[in-house]
Amino acid sequence: MDDATSAGVERRRLDDAPVRVVSARASLTTRLRNLSSRRELLTSLITSDIRIKYKGSALGLFWSMLSPALTLATYFLVFSVFLKNGIPNFVIYLFSGLIVWNMFQNAVSSATGVIVDRAGLVKKVSFPREILALANVGAAIIYFLIQLSVLGIFLLIIGHQPAWGFLWILPISFAALYLFTASVAIVMSAVTVYLRDMRHLMDVLLQLWFWLTPVVYSYENSLAGSLHRHGLASLYFLNPITLIVLTFQRIFYANTTVHSTIAAGKILKILPTWPMSTYFYMNLGLLAIMGVLFLVAVTIFGRLEGNFESEL
Amino acid sequence: MTTIIDVENVSKQFKIHHERHQSLKERLLHPKSGSTELFDALSDINFKVSDGETVGILGHNGSGKSTLLKCICGVLKPTSGEIRLRGSLAALLELGAGFQHELSGRDNVYLYGAMLGFSRKMIDGIFDDIVAFSELDHFIDTQVKFYSSGMYVRLAFAVAVNVNPDILVVDEVLAVGDERFQAKCIDRIRTFQEEGRSILLVTHNADTVRAICDRAIVLNGGKLIADGEVQDSLRIFREYLLGSAVEHDRTGVQANISIDAVTTPSGSFEVRNGAGMNFDVEITSESAYSGNFVMEVFTRSGLLVSRSDAQGAPVNLTPGHNRVSVGLAQIPLLDGVYDINVGVVDHHGSTVIAWREKAASIQVIYDGREGGIVELSPSIRQQ
Numbered sequence: 001m002d003d004a005t006s007a008g009v010e011r012r013r014l015d016d017a018p019v020r021v022v023s024a025r026a027s028l029t030t031r032l033r034n035l036s037s038r039r040e041l042l043t044s045l046i047t048s049d050i051r052i053k054y055k056g057s058a059l060g061l062f063w064s065m066l067s068p069a070l071t072l073a074t075y076f077l078v079f080s081v082f083l084k085n086g087i088p089n090f091v092i093y094l095f096s097g098l099i100v101w102n103m104f105q106n107a108v109s110s111a112t113g114v115i116v117d118r119a120g121l122v123k124k125v126s127f128p129r130e131i132l133a134l135a136n137v138g139a140a141i142i143y144f145l146i147q148l149s150v151l152g153i154f155l156l157i158i159g160h161q162p163a164w165g166f167l168w169i170l171p172i173s174f175a176a177l178y179l180f181t182a183s184v185a186i187v188m189s190a191v192t193v194y195l196r197d198m199r200h201l202m203d204v205l206l207q208l209w210f211w212l213t214p215v216v217y218s219y220e221n222s223l224a225g226s227l228h229r230h231g232l233a234s235l236y237f238l239n240p241i242t243l244i245v246l247t248f249q250r251i252f253y254a255n256t257t258v259h260s261t262i263a264a265g266k267i268l269k270i271l272p273t274w275p276m277s278t279y280f281y282m283n284l285g286l287l288a289i290m291g292v293l294f295l296v297a298v299t300i301f302g303r304l305e306g307n308f309e310s311e312l
Numbered sequence: 313m314t315t316i317i318d319v320e321n322v323s324k325q326f327k328i329h330h331e332r333h334q335s336l337k338e339r340l341l342h343p344k345s346g347s348t349e350l351f352d353a354l355s356d357i358n359f360k361v362s363d364g365e366t367v368g369i370l371g372h373n374g375s376g377k378s379t380l381l382k383c384i385c386g387v388l389k390p391t392s393g394e395i396r397l398r399g400s401l402a403a404l405l406e407l408g409a410g411f412q413h414e415l416s417g418r419d420n421v422y423l424y425g426a427m428l429g430f431s432r433k434m435i436d437g438i439f440d441d442i443v444a445f446s447e448l449d450h451f452i453d454t455q456v457k458f459y460s461s462g463m464y465v466r467l468a469f470a471v472a473v474n475v476n477p478d479i480l481v482v483d484e485v486l487a488v489g490d491e492r493f494q495a496k497c498i499d500r501i502r503t504f505q506e507e508g509r510s511i512l513l514v515t516h517n518a519d520t521v522r523a524i525c526d527r528a529i530v531l532n533g534g535k536l537i538a539d540g541e542v543q544d545s546l547r548i549f550r551e552y553l554l555g556s557a558v559e560h561d562r563t564g565v566q567a568n569i570s571i572d573a574v575t576t577p578s579g580s581f582e583v584r585n586g587a588g589m590n591f592d593v594e595i596t597s598e599s600a601y602s603g604n605f606v607m608e609v610f611t612r613s614g615l616l617v618s619r620s621d622a623q624g625a626p627v628n629l630t631p632g633h634n635r636v637s638v639g640l641a642q643i644p645l646l647d648g649v650y651d652i653n654v655g656v657v658d659h660h661g662s663t664v665i666a667w668r669e670k671a672a673s674i675q676v677i678y679d680g681r682e683g684g685i686v687e688l689s690p691s692i693r694q695q
Contacts, residue, residue: 017478022386022395044426052414055455124409125427126386197337309388310327 031298034128041127045135050142068147072154087218087270092160096252097215097245099147104181104241105206107140111185112192112202119312130301133189137182151252166251166276172283173247179290180240183297190304193311213241220269243286246272247279313362316479316510317384322393324354324379353379354534366511368521370549371531377514381483399478402428413457417448420456421471430475438474446470466493473500480504483514518546518669550664568598569656569666583643585678585687593636593654597629604661605636608653617650617685622661644687647678
């Protein structure tokens with residue numbers, strides 16, 4: 001008996017340990033609390049994702065730097081020599097939008113099938129399942145940061161100044177991008193469990209979506225005029241990535257004056273001529289909307305999650 | 313005693329798809345077809361586990377025991393009802409389910425630990441213990457895909473027991489690994505119990521339950537049919553094993569019968585293959601009872617070799633001491649040790665009145681060259 005009591009003293013008391021409840025439906029706050037309590041798992045999953053991707057390759061993570069650098073070099077060559085489209089420094093314009101798009105696309109296309117692919121884990125180990133999709137988003141963020149530094153180095157090399165005054169808007173814009181990407185990733189990962197076609201459909205949708213986003217072309221130059229005439233401009237901005245891409249382009253591409261240029265005797269508009277406050281308020285508004293969207297996404301996931309075991 | 317697991321009115325229904333339409337085209341073309349049926353995997357389960365208890369969950373395949381365990385671990389959500397848990401929980405539903413084959417053993421320890429909900433810092437502190445327990449010192453930096461299944465399981469088990477959870481949930485994993493590692497696992501579980509932690513163990517091996525558990529729960533068809541002392545629960549589990557589908561009222565059986573001993577006239581339980589054997593079973597009964605005598609022979613690995621006809625051996629027990637003698641005319645078994653279970657069942661052969669597991673073990677000696685359990689002596693001729 002003595003042994004038992006001394007062992008009992010060493011162990012922490014369970015009387016006041018928090019009670020966890022497993023029941024049919026968890027409230028949104030419980031879901032969010034569970035998610036945030038498993039941050040360690042999220043980091044573990046992200047690092048293991050990246051490790052697996054570069055396992056056995058000699059250059060490892062360096063590849064993820066080399067490949068955007070080569071892309072950038074190719075674009076530089078192509079657009080400054082073969083395909084001059086009148087936008088000066090087009091490669092910076094292109095790349096500052098492309099890193100935003102790449103992050104969204106990488107995350108969403110890998111998260112779409114993640115629950116189906118890791119069914120063995122989902123059926124055997126208990127953890128908030130959203131984390132699987134969020135880990136894919138996390139890995140996409142790592143690649144995003146690498147591409148961002150490639151862009152930074154490139155700007156340094158060619159001596160192009162970003163719009164320093166706008167730089168502080170970047171975190172807001174990025175937070176909105178993160179929340180939007182995470183929301184889409186979470187919902188798609190759950191929907192794919194029920195509709196396996198989503199994976200293929202998503203590939204097609206992402207292509208279409210890419211062209212609805214002003215990454216390769218200039219919104220002001222090619223679309224703004226006609227959209228305004230038909231009153232469709234606001235429709236174009238329903239795509240949350242548009243504003244984020246424009247913000248990134250404003251920050252990295254356009255230093256103080258370049259909103260337009262004169263090409264072949266015509267004024268060529270490149271970026272919207274909004275003042276800084278417009279960028280700020282629009283991004284702030286977007287961030288708020290994306291915050292709500294994220295909560296909706298977690299709720300939808302919670303509803304869909306209940307029947308995973310019959311579908312996987 | 314603090315209640316650390318409280319299962320309250322838990323039911324779980326599964327949807328069974330008869331025709332699966334998972335592609336968009338199929339769903340559009342056949343919006344209505346693909347009938348689903350609801351299947352009650354668990355219905356209205358209630359029980360509690362107190363701090364420091366080791367509880368066995370017994371049941372046949374399909375009885376709902378794994379579903380119940382998954383609900384407790386939070387892998388499945390119950391359709392209705394609630395499960396309240398206190399303290400940390402580590403579950404071994406399938407050893408190594410969280411392992412990433414491309415990663416090294418070391419990386420997987422951290423990843424698996426994170427999946428069980430333990431921090432990196434905590435795993436740092438016990439990493440050496442984990443490696444020592446798993447005996448994988450030389451292979452810890454090898455990718456897991458090169459591990460043998462035994463190594464795989466050892467690593468997973470080592471993580472789960474070394475994170476020192478308050479509740480350990482184990483699903484029939486003790487049957488893996490070599491005998492020495494199994495003994496090590498059992499040892500570890502005993503240490504666990506001594507430390508006053510709780511264990512929930514799912515199995516259909518009665519011996520494991522008897523060896524480890526303080527209490528046992530029996531599930532059948534998704535319903536909880538027994539919750540109590542190991543001996544009582546095992547007896548009820550046995551009844552269902554004997555194939556009774558008939559609902560019966562146990563209160564009608566008052567006979568208090570116990571099986572005291574199994575003896576042989578010579579005192580030896582050794583027998584040569586092909587020879588006969590007799591043994592006596594000593595039974596004490598409080599009151600007169602008419603029923604049937606049943607005998608089972610198992611191999612050491614738990615394979616049923618033979619069960620006697622539960623309706624074909626009537627015994628009339630008188631109050632006091634009784635002796636039943638069993639004669640085996642010729643034993644066709646090959647060499648090995650066989651365990652004998654004996655029991656008394658009612659005259660339908662369905663309700664167990666008294667049961668004794670491993671009442672005796674016989675050692676069979678065989679000189680021939682056949683392999684397996686039974687000697688068939690086939691005559692083989694080329695035509």
